[in-house]
Amino acid sequence: MTTISENQPPFEHLLDVRDLHVEFRMRAGVAKAINGVSFHLDERETLAILGESGSGKSVTAQAIMGILDSPPGYITGGQVLFQGADMLKMKPKARAAMRGPKISMIFQDALSALNPVFPVGWQIAEMFRIHRDMNRTDAMAQAIRLMERVRIPGAKERYKAYPHQFSGGMRQRIMIAMAIALDPWILIADEPTTALDVTVQAQIMDLLKELQEEFGMGLILITHDLGVVANVADRIAVMYAGRLMETAPVGALYANPRHPYTIGLLESVPRLDSKLGETLPAIGGLPPNLLRMPAGCPFNPRCRFAIDKCREGVPPDLTDLADSVPRRAACWRVEDPAVTAEARIAVGGDQS
Amino acid sequence: MGKYVVRRLLMMIPTFLGATLIIFYLSFALPGDPTAGRCGERPCPASYVEWFRSHYGLDKPFLVQYGIYMGRLLTGDLGTNYYGNTVIHELAIRYPTTLKLAVIAIVAEILIGIGAGILAGIRRGRFIDSLVTISTLVVIAIPVFVLGSLAQMVFGIKLKWFPVTAGDGTWGQLLLPGLVLGSLYVAYVARLTRTNLVENLRADYVRTAYAKGMQPARAIGLHALRNSLLPSITYIGASFGALLGGAIVTERIFNINGVGSLIYRSISQRDGTTLVGAVVVIVVIYMVMTLLVDLLYGLLDPRLRHE
Numbered sequence: 001m002t003t004i005s006e007n008q009p010p011f012e013h014l015l016d017v018r019d020l021h022v023e024f025r026m027r028a029g030v031a032k033a034i035n036g037v038s039f040h041l042d043e044r045e046t047l048a049i050l051g052e053s054g055s056g057k058s059v060t061a062q063a064i065m066g067i068l069d070s071p072p073g074y075i076t077g078g079q080v081l082f083q084g085a086d087m088l089k090m091k092p093k094a095r096a097a098m099r100g101p102k103i104s105m106i107f108q109d110a111l112s113a114l115n116p117v118f119p120v121g122w123q124i125a126e127m128f129r130i131h132r133d134m135n136r137t138d139a140m141a142q143a144i145r146l147m148e149r150v151r152i153p154g155a156k157e158r159y160k161a162y163p164h165q166f167s168g169g170m171r172q173r174i175m176i177a178m179a180i181a182l183d184p185w186i187l188i189a190d191e192p193t194t195a196l197d198v199t200v201q202a203q204i205m206d207l208l209k210e211l212q213e214e215f216g217m218g219l220i221l222i223t224h225d226l227g228v229v230a231n232v233a234d235r236i237a238v239m240y241a242g243r244l245m246e247t248a249p250v251g252a253l254y255a256n257p258r259h260p261y262t263i264g265l266l267e268s269v270p271r272l273d274s275k276l277g278e279t280l281p282a283i284g285g286l287p288p289n290l291l292r293m294p295a296g297c298p299f300n301p302r303c304r305f306a307i308d309k310c311r312e313g314v315p316p317d318l319t320d321l322a323d324s325v326p327r328r329a330a331c332w333r334v335e336d337p338a339v340t341a342e343a344r345i346a347v348g349g350d351q352s
Numbered sequence: 353m354g355k356y357v358v359r360r361l362l363m364m365i366p367t368f369l370g371a372t373l374i375i376f377y378l379s380f381a382l383p384g385d386p387t388a389g390r391c392g393e394r395p396c397p398a399s400y401v402e403w404f405r406s407h408y409g410l411d412k413p414f415l416v417q418y419g420i421y422m423g424r425l426l427t428g429d430l431g432t433n434y435y436g437n438t439v440i441h442e443l444a445i446r447y448p449t450t451l452k453l454a455v456i457a458i459v460a461e462i463l464i465g466i467g468a469g470i471l472a473g474i475r476r477g478r479f480i481d482s483l484v485t486i487s488t489l490v491v492i493a494i495p496v497f498v499l500g501s502l503a504q505m506v507f508g509i510k511l512k513w514f515p516v517t518a519g520d521g522t523w524g525q526l527l528l529p530g531l532v533l534g535s536l537y538v539a540y541v542a543r544l545t546r547t548n549l550v551e552n553l554r555a556d557y558v559r560t561a562y563a564k565g566m567q568p569a570r571a572i573g574l575h576a577l578r579n580s581l582l583p584s585i586t587y588i589g590a591s592f593g594a595l596l597g598g599a600i601v602t603e604r605i606f607n608i609n610g611v612g613s614l615i616y617r618s619i620s621q622r623d624g625t626t627l628v629g630a631v632v633v634i635v636v637i638y639m640v641m642t643l644l645v646d647l648l649y650g651l652l653d654p655r656l657r658h659e
Contacts, residue, residue, distance in 0.1 A: 067562045069554070099565035107563075112556035115575050116655055127564055162654040178564065
């Protein structure tokens, strides 16, 4: 299934998001949640979208899936190309038919994401019933197969159990089974481990990684957890106030962050070699209110490198950086030696 | 499950004792004389009053009377009223009518109440939503004796769509009174359904339903609605219990010979036996209905199952 038939139009990437804009029209005003986000995802690749709460990670995922709450959310511009075809131009029915077999999603809180009044097995089987018109018995067999695949003990006996009868980790496994049921090309995982305790987190991430390799999926991992990203992702996109601040392969980003926001994030990670009693550095201030965005770069009020240029006019675009790997950052001062020097200090000296 | 039912049934005993004690005391304390008017225009002779009071045990202290009554009740005897009719007979001839009224009201609750609630919920903020919100508010605000008289006047007398009274208790005659009786419950059901649907449409599992590729018809009609209707179903069940207790005002307006009229008459004629007997039956029906609703809720919502 990973080969594409010849008669399909050629496309550069499996998923190509171009200049996406989303706004929320509310009584208090228009909140510009996503402001020109562009990224791509290839087959078998894992892209991590990293950002604070309210940075627009989940909204980006929902816009790609086409499940944005509307009203109040509206996609006001851009393209979401799946295998070269713009999903934003599709009719709702065609769009819905893609959710499951082409692209699927798992959510942060599996307890509320699963319907409390239907058995979990039934909810997995539902995928086969709505997309493949499968009969009850066959769909049930498929669901049990998937429950076994995500390693739910006693899958057959637990087919009829309800979500509240499972532990948090098991519920997330059910969600995963549901999402991979129809062998999708892309899986979006929106904070899949945030609600789980640390040991279970690792199990779920391992499972996701394993399934990604088995099914050859592209994985978009949305998280605020720098630790989760480091082990799993191929590339990282750092998001702030509805914009991408920096994108880079995971190794390059951790070894050498270039955007001041990324530098700040990595500085705030606790380190084993820090002295006892030392205060953990933090980025001062709060993310901007989306209803009242500052002029210039959205990060400028919290940026220690900000100059006059950063505080006026339009924010900088993502631009290619001179490096051995393809990476981009949206900062006027990114090539400034002063910033570059700080970046090296941030990650604990030049390791190269 | 079985344990739960047994516990609930046992809990009915104190409820039942408390309810009968209160109603028995109230009818005992009611001012007035049951022998008044039994002897034409003249007051009854003292010898008759004395015979009457001792025959019906009215000369005994309250607790003794209550004890005797409860003793008979345990053998299934609701007593014989001052007119020589058994209370069971009085209730038996009126319950079919009350049941019909209740059924009409319940059907209206299910069809109109739930229907309007769903429409308003999925068209939140639109015209139909405002229409439902305002019209239910009007119905809730108007007392039933105003609504009943108004309906009788407009649909019965002016438009002649319905019979003006319902003395025979046929389905056709009871339709208008049944709708009047149900209107308040219909309004509450509509509001309850709307509120719950609006809330559930924003629920995470509905978003999951869309993420699974469902069309809105299934995401809303199956996933959101299934959860939204739980409180409405409970409410409708409880209202059925209440409706089976008879409707004094509505029955009076439309001259219906149901349980409500029986209770009204027994109060005005100081017929304590009938009054207490009727209330005892109503209390039992209500308790059983409540238990059935609670069991139904557990069946519909697996989180509340009584294991």
